[in-house]
Amino acid sequence: MKKMLIIFSLVFSLVLFFAACGGSGEKENATTTEAPSADTATAAATQNGNPSYDPNRGEGKFHDVKVDAKLDVAMAEKGDKIYELKCSACHKLTDERLVGPGWKGVTIRQTPTWIMNFVTNTDQMIDKDPKAQAMLEICMVRMPNQGLSDDDARNILEFMRKNDGVK
Numbered sequence: 821m822k823k824m825l826i827i828f829s830l831v832f833s834l835v836l837f838f839a840a841c842g843g844s845g846e847k848e849n850a851t852t853t854e855a856p857s858a859d860t861a862t863a864a865a866t867q868n869g870n871p872s873y874d875p876n877r878g879e880g881k882f883h884d885v886k887v888d889a890k891l892d893v894a895m896a897e898k899g900d901k902i903y904e905l906k907c908s909a910c911h912k913l914t915d916e917r918l919v920g921p922g923w924k925g926v927t928i929r930q931t932p933t934w935i936m937n938f939v940t941n942t943d944q945m946i947d948k949d950p951k952a953q954a955m956l957e958i959c960m961v962r963m964p965n966q967g968l969s970d971d972d973a974r975n976i977l978e979f980m981r982k983n984d985g986v987k
Contacts, residue, residue, distance in 0.1 A: 880937030880944065885977070887932050891986045892978050899979025906966045907976070913983050920959055927984045932977055939966070939973045 903911075910919035926935065930951070938945045938952060942963050945952040956962060968976065 880941035882933050882936040882940075885932035885936050885974075887977070887981065889986075891982055893982075895975045895978035896982040897979075898972075899975035899977070899982075902968070902972050902976055903979055906968070910961075910963070917959065919961055920963055921955060923980055923983055925984060927977075927981050927986070935977050935980065936970075936973050939968055939976055940970065942966075 912918050912922045913924065915922040915924040930938075934949075934951070938949075942952075942965050946956055946962055
């Protein structure tokens with residue numbers, strides 16, 4: 821009986837693992853940081869099946885996050901600590917997917933505003949944003965709300981920039 825319980829537990833664990841890490845195995849295409857035209861936005865919203873969503877309006881409280889060309893090292897160090905505590909269990913610093921997507925190139929694929937809104941307002945972004953929904957389809961696991969403050973989110977963004985080679 822004990823042996824059957826162990827075997828069942830192993831099989832169940834494997835099924836959960838593959839469900840969490842499943843997907844087609846294809847890498848997500850890089851996206852541009854330019855905002856789509858109004859016509860493109862309307863078409864995307866209709867294709868998405870959510871006609872009330874306007875990709876240009878942004879979701880969350882951040883609307884125009886500006887970053888300096890030069891890295892803020894102190895912020896990046898704080899972001900590294902937050903990453904180790906709250907993010908590293910699901911995200912690698914390479915382009916390899918763990919539970920969530922790898923972070924390599926994220927600041928090239930996404931705008932600072934999008935990143936800040938996503939890490940502070942995850943549920944609403946997943947519910948309404950086509951890019952977040954596409955990532956959910958690939959990873960098959962919703963990112964939990966990590967309860968990051970605005971400062972934590974900005975530090976994480978700076979750490980992501982450092983990871984992408986900004987000096």
